[in-house]
Amino acid sequence: MILRRLSRYVAEQNWIAVAIEFVLIVLGIYLGLWLGNLNEDQQDRELYGEAFGRVIVELENNLAGIEAEQETIREHLPVVQLALGDLRACRTGPAAEANVQAALAPIEWDIEFILDTHALDQLIANEAFLPYQDADTRETLMSLISYIDQLQRYSIEMNDKLQSDPLSTLHIAAPGELSYASPDELIAELESGDVAGSSIWRETELIVPLEEACQDKAFLMEFYAWEVSAYWHAAAAHSLAETIREGLATLRDGRTGAETEGAAQ
Numbered sequence: 520m521i522l523r524r525l526s527r528y529v530a531e532q533n534w535i536a537v538a539i540e541f542v543l544i545v546l547g548i549y550l551g552l553w554l555g556n557l558n559e560d561q562q563d564r565e566l567y568g569e570a571f572g573r574v575i576v577e578l579e580n581n582l583a584g585i586e587a588e589q590e591t592i593r594e595h596l597p598v599v600q601l602a603l604g605d606l607r608a609c610r611t612g613p614a615a616e617a618n619v620q621a622a623l624a625p626i627e628w629d630i631e632f633i634l635d636t637h638a639l640d641q642l643i644a645n646e647a648f649l650p651y652q653d654a655d656t657r658e659t660l661m662s663l664i665s666y667i668d669q670l671q672r673y674s675i676e677m678n679d680k681l682q683s684d685p686l687s688t689l690h691i692a693a694p695g696e697l698s699y700a701s702p703d704e705l706i707a708e709l710e711s712g713d714v715a716g717s718s719i720w721r722e723t724e725l726i727v728p729l730e731e732a733c734q735d736k737a738f739l740m741e742f743y744a745w746e747v748s749a750y751w752h753a754a755a756a757h758s759l760a761e762t763i764r765e766g767l768a769t770l771r772d773g774r775t776g777a778e779t780e781g782a783a784q
Contacts, residue, residue, distance in 0.1 A: 595625035695724035
């Protein structure tokens with residue numbers, strides 16, 4: 520249709536009509552490209568908003584996990600240190616034995632940071648999202664991923680260094696009777712929320728007198744190593760939790776500003 524009109528205008532040497540038709544074609548192409556880019560930008564902005572929302576949820580979940588770890592350390596550390604005090608003094612008797620027995624389960628628990636950074640990684644790595652991040656947002660994202668990765672790596676390295684040979688203390692403390700007769704029984708208890716005890720398979724039990732246990736260096740080292748890990752993880756968790764809280768506050772403020780700017784556009 521357009522070519523037919525142009526051919527007629529050229530044949531008639533109606534150059535004004537040809538010029539107008541040409542301008543209309545160029546404007547149509549430009550308008551089409553502009554609308555296409557606008558639509559693509561809107562789609563990218565929506566995808567960025569979804570990815571940003573996943574980062575917020577991920578950070579909130581990580582923070583909740585760290586806070587739970589902090590609470591567990593607060594609960595277990597006094598139990599372990601009470602038993603360690605009895606062992607260092609080589610105290611005997613029912614009270615000291617009960618203290619040591621109560622600490623056997625906590626020291627089997629590895630303190631560690633298990634944090635998820637998939638959403639952060641995806642948001643940072645996607646170059647299409649860069650236009651929607653101001654300098655503060657970008658800096659906050661990079662700082663968060665760096666600090667989380669660093670402390671998670673240190674946590675793993677510390678546990679590896681403090682890891683002891685589980686066979687070295689089997690002559691002092693060993694697995695006792697089964698807590699549950701079968702996995703089905705355990706599953707039923709888990710579903711009902713009535714899991715009893717601190718172990719879901721076999722409780723570790725002291726199998727020698729305290730006067731012998733307190734002289735065993737490998738056994739005492741289990742307590743010392745766990746105490747070191749508890750102190751380090753408590754301090755690291757405090758720092759990491761504060762960093763994530765500050766990061767969340769910055770990102771939420773930045774998101775509110777970006778949404779306001781996007782709405783204005």
